[in-house]
Amino acid sequence: MGKTLAEKILSLKSHSEAKAGDVVVAVVDLAFVQDTTGPLTIRQFKESGFEALAKPQQTIIFLDHAAPSPAQQFSNDHILLRRFAEEMGCCIYEVGDGICHQLVAEKFANPGEIIVGADSHTVTAGALGAFATGMGSSDIAVALALGKTWFRVPESFLIDLNGVFPRGVYAKDLILYLIGQIGADGANYKALEFGGKALAKITMSQRLTIANMAVEAGAKVGLFPGDKITQDFLIEHGRGGNYKPLYPDAEANYERVIPVNLDQLEPMLSLPHTVDNVRPVTRVKGVKIQQAFIGTCTNGRLEDLAVAAEILKGKKRHPGTRLLIAPASRQVLIRAIEKGYIRSLVEAGAAILPPGCAACLGLHQGVLGDGEVCLSTANRNFKGRMGNAEAMIYLASPATAAASAIKGEITDPREFM
């Protein structure tokens, strides 16, 4: 019988014939932590009695969530993480380097690999055909020491994509639409596998946005095949030699097939306080916003900043709306400077934040006030997510965020195109 992408990768990495429902122990190619989950991981690692990493070169620590540190406790956690990196000889990415998931995509992930991270959005690397999933600190501590972990092989949903994105509609609108269809727990424990004729035109930047939010439907992974677009991305990032084609078998067995015609999509929004509370922008527009935030592992890439800069160029943000922009990585920031996007955004009234998670999770750099509304390009709008349980968060594409920042209220981006 044929295999899904999930079954293929887990078979290869567990040296067994892994089928959905099986439990396997599989080799881990890359394991990482970030600064809010890393300290507990280190404590669990030491409590287990481990003294060395199985693969120091494939272990990474990212300082991105509270970076630069807004409080002495985070500063001390950063010291702990830096010392561990030095002691164990593993990689560390410092304040300002960027968000873990963006750096994993730029520098590490390859098709067919297994990647585990102490962060739920580790699924992002599924865009490159890696079986990438988030785990807690204890699981990552053990994976760091043993170089392997256990998995229940997930059943897969095939998301069959056809057509092309209409004007003003982007990957973010697609994944919000899908989460609205599937529900926040509709794909719990499952793999979302993306296929269909539209894939040939879905860029790596868009794939990363889509895979990133697979977890918001409950999924364990969001997997794309390894194809020409994957190969071009790897070549562009200096590791073309790591490319290998990766496709599901034609006779693979899917628990569900969900067809989506991209031509039919329109700009979408997630309304407070759950990600699956999705409506078309046309049905929500007019809601006043005090903050627009463009960035994160979902939408802080060069293509995202390009779209925002194009809409905002020569215009000004609404005086009642703060506009925060956080590039996803140092490389994204450099290119956005070179291409003039940063100038357009700053002239339009944006505050540029350092590459990192920024305002996304409510620690710093854009915490909301009581009753305030933020339109964010991030992946979560849970109550309290941006540091205040009395605030409201709407999720949308960078285009919708840019258009809304100009008018000071939720706005259909097609008005500016």
Next chain:
Amino acid sequence: MPDLVLKGKAIKLGDNISTDDIIPGRFAHLRSNLPELAKHVMEDATPGFASKVKSGDFLVAGKNFGLGSSREHAPVVIKMSGVGAILAKSAARIFFRNAINQGLPVLLCDTDKIGDGDELEINLKGGTIANLTSGITLSCSRMPPIMSVILKEGGLIPYIQKRRDFKL
């Protein structure tokens, strides 16, 4: 190792209790000071929870309990509050695994049959929940055998300290 029979009172919660409800990100600076962090457990979802919860109580939720972040601090602070087990219609994948790794039982069952304040007796070995208030007995769905063993050992760290490897 958790006792095989747990007895306590139900604290009812709704659907989609996120890890931000359990322990908001704004307290992330306290993650290396767990006793301080634990004071804020469920603060946004159920104000006053930390002072109300009694040792041995059960959290009884609807669907998709623990959705969101991979922060293992969520089950850690629930366990520190004295909660003996979590019952839910469904639990988000990462939270479920994290809770078991912390030795905190998560049982999936039809929680509509449990009311707030009901006295429950959970048999972990048999996978059943006797509702002593209503007289109804519920059965729970089974977890993969490796998770049962990790839970029995009191969590992943004790499991690994003993075995030094995964044994399927």
